[in-house]
Amino acid sequence: MGNSISNNMTVKPGRIWYLLSLLLFLFCAVGGTIYLFSAMFHSFPGGTQFIVPGDLTITVEKPGKYILWNETNVIYNGRMYTGSSSLPDSVGIRVYELLTGRTVPLKSSSNARESAGPSVRTAVSDISFDKPGRYRIEVNGDFSERVFMLRRSACSDILHALAVFVPLSILGWIVSPLILLIVFVKRANKIKKLQQSENITLTDSGQQARPTASDVGNSEKTWATFCHLSAFSGYFFPLANIIVPLILWLTKKDEYPLVDDQGKEAINFQISMTLYYIISSILILAFIGVLMLIGLSVFNLIVVIIASVKANKGEKYRYPLCIRFVR
Incomplete structure (x- = not known):
């Protein structure tokens, strides 16, 4: 029983x-x-630096929002670059797709700032790439050389x-x-x-x-x-x-x-x-x-x-x- x-x-x-x-x-x-921490860790990729006035050709594999930064007190290729966090009035920025020549519109940034040791970054502009492809960023103007950096925004990935x-x-x-x-x-x-x-x-x-x-x-x-x-x-x-x-x-x-x-x-x-x-x-x-x-x-x-x-x-x-x- x-x-x-x-x-x-x-x-x-x-x-x-x-x-x-x-x-x-x-x-x-x-x-x-585990997924959240992994996603947040991979949401902060390193950026691509380049000297301005000058241009940068990049291959965008992951569309989305990118931020163009102005770096001061930064060492690039063994040389120290210093300068003001504000840009001169003569600066001109153009972003376009190499294959079609289509211009990518720029959006004014909120002047966000970042500090990484002695280096200070100030956001210059937001760039939204709507599809993968090869693009060129041209920065022209009558000003002394400085370092810009392009980096994908982590906000959308985190959200x-x-x-x-x-x-x-x-x-x-x-x-x-x-x-x-x-x-x-x-x-x-x-x-x-x-x-x-x-x-x-x-x-x-x-x-x-x-x-x-x-x-x-x-x-x-x-x-x-x-x-x-x-x-x-x-x-x-x-x-x-x-x-x-x-x-x-x-x-x-x-x-x-x-x-x-x-x-x-x-x-x-x-x-x-x-x-x-x-x-x-x-x-x-x-x-x-x-x-x-x-x-x-x-x-x-x-x-x-x-x-x-x-x-x-x-x-x-x-x-x-x-x-x-x-x-």
């Missing part, structure tokens, strides 16, 4: 979901973090990396643990029902479980109240609003019927709220997400307090907008 659950009955969802949750975490959370990293992080750090918790709770609940139907007491691992002592009254109400109030721990630790009620429920669900009922209700509601928070966070880009986050936080605070008061009276409370994953 003791092996009837493991041998003759299938507990769903199966343990394969534990493995899938782990793989999701490794691929999204760990892989996403692209973040656009990939954010959803991967949500899947890895939030969705994956939620899947793990939901599967664990559902399996525990299923096993409990099988135990009751067959009049056996087995744990998920198949070991004999000790019968718990029965307790009623104020103690039962107190534990049920804690199941609701413990959700506030999520304000201090990520996912603690789910994990702490889950621990309390698993600890006392077989001992107190009210804790079994209200513990599941608290867990279901906090999982639902976490999903709502994720959706609201994604919608922050549309501003409405900020209002949703504020509204959800106030709503969560109010209904948890109401549920705690009800549980302290020994009453069963049902949360609004609650998706009941655990039944």
